[in-house]
Amino acid sequence: MSVDSEVLETEGPPGTRRSRSVLRRVAARPAGVAGLVLTGSVALVALLADRIAPGDPFQVTPTALRPPSSVHLLGTDNMGRDLFRAVVHGVRTSTTVVVWVTGLSAMIGLAAGAVAGYLGGAVDRLLLRATELVQSIPRFFLALLVLSVFDRSLRNLVLVLGFTSWTLLARVVRAETLSIRTRGFVESSRSSGATGSRILLRHVLPNVFPTAAVVVALGASRVVLLEAGLAFLGLSDQNQMSLGLLVNNAQNYLDQAWWMSVFPGSAIAFMVLGINFVADALTDALNPLLERTEAAT
């Protein structure tokens, strides 16, 4: 991972001013705008799910397999459930999982990476080994195993994905920390008596943040796909509507009710696409090297 050190060459503890300008640069790109709009709408739908589509998404009615109409915006499924309501609630479940998993794994990854990179030595080697170990475990299958022998609850899903999704971030943060800790402003702060934790929090983390954001965003979009994939195989929480579960239901009705597959599936794709667009624009905004090649052609 090499968002080059050139980006961080701006010395001195750069605080909020730079992150605001990064956001502006993201919003200046078409992909960035599209990403922010998509991700923003998904967040809104997730937050307001009960307002937008009130009621029980599992509610069965006699009007089965109806195509999209003014009554049922996205049609109904084989059990007469309103697909609009189901998709909205599915988006909410997916978002909940992503937020928790991302939060959990970002905390572990940031802490492990920053501590390993800053302290070095035996701690570094130990954390690196742990990272390699977790990385070699296939996440998807471990989640399958855990959800099949334990409760299929959202909590278990979040725990198993959260504790296995931090490795890439830890590696990236470690590498960045290694390069930052030799910079002038860190040296000067240390010589004026700042403690290790203060240096980490005040100087290292803010500088690592932009690069970490890209990794976190890309990780989040994989979590959307993982959650959907697990639900597609029937391993979702019985009480939570899930987009993957809806696509699975559509399997036997492909030739009669295309809408059962098209809407939940594209909802997953839009969620992932939105996050990826943001990550992509963020990478571009942070990488002046690529901008220079752009200018040259």
Place this chain on the structure above:
Amino acid sequence: MGFTYFARRVVGTLPPLFGVLLLTFLIVHAVPGDPALLLAGEEASVERVQEVRRDLGLDRPLPQQFVSYVGRVTRGDLGTSFSQSKPVTAVIGERIGPTLLLSGTAMFISTTLGLVLGSAAARRPNGRFDLVVNTASLVGYAIPTFWLAQMAVLLLSVRLGLFPILGYTDARRQLTGIDHAADIAYHLILPATVLAVSEIALLTRVVRTGVLQQSGREYVRTARAKGLTEERVSSHARRNALLPVVTLIGARVGFLVSGAVVLEAVFSWPGLGTVITTAAQQADRNTMIGLVLVIAVSVILANLVTDLLYGWIDPRVRRL
């Protein structure tokens, strides 16, 4: 390649292997419920339950149980599958072929297309072709494989009738020899292509970035300055641009196999996917653990191969 490098890499696979074994062991022991009671049945006497517990070795301390677990696994004994009532190794052995065929084909398709598209896109950065490829790869990487599969079946098989809707072979026709192979290939095209899509997207981007990054480097400028032909220049750059592609092989084995497993449900492909789905839904512990172990070991081995390849392509790595 230096022997020390080789030896160090091979030894390096041991900690992850140990980790996977430990983790699966711990998960099994964290599951609520007494397996001895389950096996002996509700009405069994206390003595009978004790007997079963002793037979299973559950009365011994955990570390001892772990050692015997590792021993059993290394001897290739993965226990009995409850859902299939035969040894787990037999179940996996019967079904692994189609999965390997599917993911192998997808690996081949995605590597070829990724290299071709990525280097073509890098030729004129931000040109029209580059933009199309870039957008397509963003979209391709975002679409869930199982849903893309349904859409492909809906459009290409159900509506247009270009491909078979499902299965591995045409069961109505008893084909042999070349015809049989051709029949499998015909059934394979659609699932393998669908499975390859997100990998093509990923590789295209990686190759494009790799080539672009190399083209700005000093050594490329030097090569140009001393008058080498453009073909020679890019042959220098290509070797370095390929490094990230090689790094990804290990990770892609994991992606492809998990993708294949989910995809098999859509196409009724008779591989490990159906076994896993049944096992997961029936909480068939032995089968699940057996599968996780087999897949984890293949990912670890793929990573080993990646490392060795890496050392061969980039001699600098060997000194690390």
